[in-house]
Amino acid sequence: MFETLLEEFITLWVVIDPIGTIPVFIAVTSALTAVQRRKTALVACLVSAAILMFFLIFGQLLIDALGIGLLSFQVAGGIVLFLFALTMIFGESKPETDRKSVDLEDEIASERPSPAVFPLAVPSLASPGAMLAIVILTDNHRFSVADQTITAGVMLLIVAIAYVCMRLADPIIRLIGISGSAVVSRVMGMILASVAANAVLSALLEIVKTGAL
Template sequence: MIDYAVVFITFFAVIDPIGTVPVFIAVTDRYEAKVKRKIALIAALASAGILLFFVMVGELILDALSIPLPAFQISGGIVLFLFALNMIFGDSKPEQEIKLVPSDHRETAIFPLAVPSIASPGAMLAAVLLTKNEVFTIFEQLQTAAVMLAVLLIAYLLMLLAGWINRIIGSGGASVISRVMGLILSSVATTNILQGLTEYFSLT
């Protein structure tokens, strides 16, 4: 049985549904409400497909490249930590990703909304690390995937409610929440690094 709270917090931090709201508002500003809903759905489905791909075959790719899981866990933890530091000290998520807006609404749904806003590099790494075959059973991996999809559903619902949410918290509120989640994510990343080092030295 997985720790639902840990898995949920990890995915919530790396997917950052709240931080996606200002991005969604900015990149869909010129579209009518019907198109905005379509963009939100496409972005959510594309993100789910990408992250499920990493859940199913991410570890197989590592095995094919002869990369040991402890090494990937350590490097993944470092990348997650840098990602968390960027969330805390760098430009806020909306400010980074609003600069990358394409013209077509389908392209907008995929980039920058699905990637890198929702299915972020940190989310891809977390999907692999939290579904390791040597650590988690198939049932536990399915549980993790379900929690991940639940976070994506939250992101989708928040995009649908983006206009109302923006009036309540504003872009400043979203930035504050994103930085708090970055702090939590940095702790998760440090744990991954320490666990990877422990596993690596236990194998040598």
């Protein structure tokens, strides 16, 4: 029992990656206040936990119905992560505009998803790998409801650890300031772009080798 729990914990730790979420959190919340950062961290964890719980309960039915495989998830997740990495590297341009244009941009920006949802909840915490891993670890054909409940508890524990990790980012942000976080954002953007490219390339190579999606 202990070995099974440890194996599930390690698997979910790797795919959810609480530590790897810290630089993303710093990058997208550097301009927010401490209260806003705490709220963002909490909402990100709640949303990611809800998404993973959905896949734990309904994921197997959904994937079987749509015929989606791990490699397809990996390619999609890699592309999304790469696009986000580009925004971290280049930042958002803010050209001079008249007041009407500024008001329109503010209205549009207010409709954009919160950074707690994208990219923190998805695809940082609730990544395609995490979604599929939770489906595999709760296979209805191999695991009882009790086993699946334990897996859900392990998943929620790791998401809670991710929340603690993001809360610990506060002193880091205060120490390095906005300029320092801008540097961190671009460096981590390069790393995330490399990780995303590697995920897509490895999936494509596997598809070529096996002919399976």
